[in-house]
Amino acid sequence: MKQFALFLFLTTYSLFGQNSAKTCEILTNITTLIQKEHYQPKPIDDSLSVYVFDMFLDDLDSNRNLFTKKEYDKLCKHRLLLDNYILEHDCTFINDFVATYQFALERKKKTLEKIQKVDFDYQTKDTVQFSKKNFPFDLLETDVEKRWVKRMKYDILEDISKISSNLDSLNQNFLKLEKTSKAKIFESNLCKVSGLLNSSKGIEYDLQNNFLNIFCTYFDPHTNYFSLDEKTNFMSSLSTTGYSLGLNVTLNDKEEILIADIVPGSPAAFSKKFEKGDVILKISNKKGEDFLVSCTSLEKLGELIYSDSNKEIELTIQKKNGTIISVLLKKQIMKTVANTVYSFIAEKETRIGYINIPSFYSDFEGIDGKGSAYDVVVELAKLKKDDIQGMVIDLQDNGGGSMVEAVKLAGLFIDFGPVSILVDNKKKQTVLKDYIHGIAYNGPIVVLTNGNSASASEFFAAALQDYNRAIVIGSTTLGKATMQSIIPLDKNQQEFVKLTIEKFYRITGESNQIKGIKPDVSLPILFDSIIPRERSFKTALKYDEINSKTKFNPFPKAYFQKAVELSNLRTKNNTRFNEIIAINKEINTIYNSQKKMLIMTFENVFNDIHAIDSLWKKIKNNTTILTNCTIVNNSYDSEKIKSDAFQQEINSSKINELKTNPYLAEAITILNDFNVLNK
Numbered sequence: 001m002k003q004f005a006l007f008l009f010l011t012t013y014s015l016f017g018q019n020s021a022k023t024c025e026i027l028t029n030i031t032t033l034i035q036k037e038h039y040q041p042k043p044i045d046d047s048l049s050v051y052v053f054d055m056f057l058d059d060l061d062s063n064r065n066l067f068t069k070k071e072y073d074k075l076c077k078h079r080l081l082l083d084n085y086i087l088e089h090d091c092t093f094i095n096d097f098v099a100t101y102q103f104a105l106e107r108k109k110k111t112l113e114k115i116q117k118v119d120f121d122y123q124t125k126d127t128v129q130f131s132k133k134n135f136p137f138d139l140l141e142t143d144v145e146k147r148w149v150k151r152m153k154y155d156i157l158e159d160i161s162k163i164s165s166n167l168d169s170l171n172q173n174f175l176k177l178e179k180t181s182k183a184k185i186f187e188s189n190l191c192k193v194s195g196l197l198n199s200s201k202g203i204e205y206d207l208q209n210n211f212l213n214i215f216c217t218y219f220d221p222h223t224n225y226f227s228l229d230e231k232t233n234f235m236s237s238l239s240t241t242g243y244s245l246g247l248n249v250t251l252n253d254k255e256e257i258l259i260a261d262i263v264p265g266s267p268a269a270f271s272k273k274f275e276k277g278d279v280i281l282k283i284s285n286k287k288g289e290d291f292l293v294s295c296t297s298l299e300k301l302g303e304l305i306y307s308d309s310n311k312e313i314e315l316t317i318q319k320k321n322g323t324i325i326s327v328l329l330k331k332q333i334m335k336t337v338a339n340t341v342y343s344f345i346a347e348k349e350t351r352i353g354y355i356n357i358p359s360f361y362s363d364f365e366g367i368d369g370k371g372s373a374y375d376v377v378v379e380l381a382k383l384k385k386d387d388i389q390g391m392v393i394d395l396q397d398n399g400g401g402s403m404v405e406a407v408k409l410a411g412l413f414i415d416f417g418p419v420s421i422l423v424d425n426k427k428k429q430t431v432l433k434d435y436i437h438g439i440a441y442n443g444p445i446v447v448l449t450n451g452n453s454a455s456a457s458e459f460f461a462a463a464l465q466d467y468n469r470a471i472v473i474g475s476t477t478l479g480k481a482t483m484q485s486i487i488p489l490d491k492n493q494q495e496f497v498k499l500t501i502e503k504f505y506r507i508t509g510e511s512n513q514i515k516g517i518k519p520d521v522s523l524p525i526l527f528d529s530i531i532p533r534e535r536s537f538k539t540a541l542k543y544d545e546i547n548s549k550t551k552f553n554p555f556p557k558a559y560f561q562k563a564v565e566l567s568n569l570r571t572k573n574n575t576r577f578n579e580i581i582a583i584n585k586e587i588n589t590i591y592n593s594q595k596k597m598l599i600m601t602f603e604n605v606f607n608d609i610h611a612i613d614s615l616w617k618k619i620k621n622n623t624t625i626l627t628n629c630t631i632v633n634n635s636y637d638s639e640k641i642k643s644d645a646f647q648q649e650i651n652s653s654k655i656n657e658l659k660t661n662p663y664l665a666e667a668i669t670i671l672n673d674f675n676v677l678n679k
Contacts, residue, residue, distance in 0.1 A: 023208045024091035029489040030216065030225065030497055031086060038219055039425050039482065039500050040541060048218050049082035051538070055214045056097070057137075060207075064135045065147055066104045072137035075100060094211065098204050102197070109193045111148050116186045120153050122178075122602060128154050130595040150600070152189075156181045157605040165613060167606050174602065188256075188294040195295025216497060221537040222484055226496040245305065245313070245329050247274065256280075257293050257301065259317070266332075269649065273327045274317070281324065282316035341372055342654065343379035343637075345386055346664060347630040350672045353383035354631075354664065356394040360401030360409070360456040372401070373408035380412070380441050382634040390671030391441060392664060394448045396474060400455025403483055403504075407432050410463040412440040413470070417552045419463040421505045422483065431550055432504075444560070444674045445470035446667040449519060451531035454478035458512045459504060465517065466507050468555040471564060471670060472519040474663055479516035479534035481505070482541060503541065509548030513541055520560070521567045521670070523663060524580040526619060530591050563674040567666065576662050579622055586615050627665035631658045 035041045042048065057075065061067045067075075078085075078093050085093050128150065129135075139147060159181040164170055170177065199206050212225040246266015249257050259278045268274050283304045284290045293301060304310050316326045340361070346352045355376060362371035383391070400406075410419045411434030422430040447461050447470045458477045464470035483502040489495040505511050514535050534540050571577050590612060598604055633641070633651065641647040658664055 020091040020094045023094050023211070024089050026208075026212060026225075026489065026495055027086055027091060027215065028089060029495070030212065033487060033489065033497055033499065034216075034219055034223070037425070037487070037499055037501055038223065039423075039503055040220070041425070042219055044083045044086055046080050046083060048215075049078075049080050049084075051218050052082055052211070052215050053079045055217070056211055058134060059210060059214065060097075060101055061104075061137070062134075063151075064137055064139060065151060066108060067100065067137055068104075068139045068141045068144070069137055070141065071100050071104065094204075094208065097211075098207055101207065102203055105193055105197050105203075107144065108148070109190065109197070111145050112152075112186060112190050112193070115145060115149050115152065116182075116190075118149070120149070120156070120178075120182070122153065122157070122600075124600075126150050126153065126600040128598045128600050130598070132594065152182075152185060154600055154605065155185045157600065157602050158609060159185060160602070161606040161609040165610055167603065170606070171602070191292050191295035193295075195292075200300075218539055220482065220500050220539050220541050221534075222480070222482055222498070223500050224498045226486065226498060227494070245315075245331055247305065249280065249305065263650070267329045271327055271329060273325065275319070279318045280315055281318055282326075284314040284316070285310045286312050341375035341379055343383055343634060344655065344658060345383070345388070345632050345634055346392065346658070346668055347632070348628060348665070348668045348672065350389045350668065350675055351387065352390045352392060352668050352671055353380075353386075353388035353634075354392045354394065354658070355379050355383075357398055357409075357457075359398055360403070360405040360460075362402040362405050371408075372405045373412065376409055376412060377440060379634075382636040384441070385636070386634050388443070389675055390443055390668075391445045392448065392667045392671070393445060393470070394664070395453045395457040395461060396448050396450045396663070397452045398454070398457040399452060399478075400457055400459075400480070403456050403459065406456035406459045407434070410434060410460050411436055413445065413464060414467050415439050417467075418507050418550045420459055420507060421509075421546065421548060421550060422502045423505065423546065424502050429546070431507075444671055446670055447472045448663050448667060449474040449477050449517060450525050451475055451478060451516075451528055451533055453517070454534075455480045455482075458517050461517045462506045462512055465520070466554065467552065468557060468559050471521065471560045471567075472517060473521040473567070473667060473670070474519050474523055475525045475528045476518050476522075476533075477512070477516040478531075479512060479514045479540075481511050481513035500541075505546050505548070507548060507550045507552050509546045511543055511545060514543040520564050521571065521666075523571060523666065524577050524584060525663075526580055526583060526622070527587060529584065529588055560674065562677050563670050566673050567670050570669070571666060574662075574666075576622065576625055579618075583615070583618055583622060586618075590615070624660055625662075626659050627662060629659065629665050629668060631655045 031044065053076075057067070057072070075096060078096065082093065085091060156178060160170060160174070160177045163177065196203065196206075209225065209227060216223045216225045244263070244266065246263035246268040247259055248261040248263070250260040251257060257280045259274055259276055259280065261276065262268050262274050280293050282290055282292050283296075283301065285304065291300065291304060304313060311331045312328070313331075314326055314328045316324065318324050341355060341357050343353060343355045346354045357372055357376065360372050407419060414434055416434055416437045418431045418433050420432045422432060424430075445464065447464060449457070449461055449472055453461065453474075454477065458479075458481065461470075461472050461477065465472050481504050482500045483504060484498045485501050486496050486498050489497060503511065503513065516533065595608075598608055632638070632655075637651075641651055
């Protein structure tokens, strides 16, 4: 038996050694590439060690219930030495992390299996603390079981509390609900830990990839390590076609996958089985493979839900009332659902064209060069036939994408000239220009932005603002003014780095980095102050300016000045915008306040969970207020969708959404003012 154990021990560490050698090879290649090509490379020193170590441990044990203080202290011997290891090409340190993590996961599994059999007492005076800062690694080995009992009890009480807002009803059925919830919570946690222990490519591989990506983010938040699969998924997110179920999903704080949205006209919508807030428990494909969400990697789940493979899958979901059902869905191509440009006619005294650009996508594998700029040209042609008197371009929630498309798009609205300046790590300036004479649309324009408008969106908005070509309204953008390129690390192209290679500046010499694009008319937007902008990232590049000698011919400064003044006066007295300001104050109070210690009774947990119900009701009511705008299709699309029930349903959903959009309503009023002032 001892011989077998020794053999197993030696085999395990032999595998660790092989993986650490692979890690070192990749790290060396990443380091070489970053020091040579990154826009602003940093030295490999103690600052890197501390950042990578802290981020890595925080990622492995964000809730501080996995590693004991003794284990953390033992790993801390590496905290100031990672830079030395990397420079010396010695990556055996990763073995300590793998062994400690695996041991801690196995301990967690045994602990959960033990306390699962115990009847919990919910009448104790246990307390739970909440913190916006990370707790210390203070777990004692003697307290592991006690901490997990407390965590499971809280999760069970929270789960029951979310079933209904009627406390009396929940109390009457508590014993039955507790039994069901306890079984679900333990199954989810045990399945999750088993999934980590039995990962298809091994714990060593998962930790290696995680470590490599955190290492990359030290240089800036947008430099990332990609495996081949991750690179493929990233590129497909910037493309325009694909098979889809018509479901958008999100993660809650317990890492459950919830249905966030059902796309009208999609396979999911036609099934009439899904609602927002349904929890996806299991995904099965036609190969007979079942994947429990709680113990399957997010990458694998994303592949099943979003990729073009596995065209027919079955989803097992839990409804809000606890009912569990299974739904078989067949994916279909939904080119126009998520990523592509679309347009409408918006009327309020004046006929205005509205174009929504969800992202700056491109057909990277195509040969026709079509992308978001081409699609905007198509929509412009449709709108111009309907004799529009102004244009609204919606970049709200547009996270960017292809910078090439952004340059093309800016060129549609200016008549030849520079649109931005790129600077590389040698401080060489390259002026990006629109080389084509002529303007696709020469009428007045309003651009909508918010805190999620990023990168290529900011590039485009800045160019139109610098040329005095458009009025920008909404809230300040994210503040990302860096450009990335995906570069292979090896000849076989199995490992990649998305590397920040350049920074872009406005033609005035200013940067959007950190600062973002400040709108000409600032409007309140729900949750605006808690949107994680570029400045919230520890390793974000700093704001600076360059000396620009670029010459360009902007429109007269006073072109929109009076219309902007009228808008600023009007929006100060706008009831809906003032209500958003009031709601945001409540949101900020909740978000910024430190929650008090909670005595963990069912009533206390219930009251805590439902404390913001009234706020959510206010938010929902505000977002459903109708404006006095009429939204219709352009003439071309109106005819095109007459015989297409799928497109009609999508179209109806988009129109209803725009009818409640206060930013579009204000944009139309601004264009009305402009047209009156310039008659």
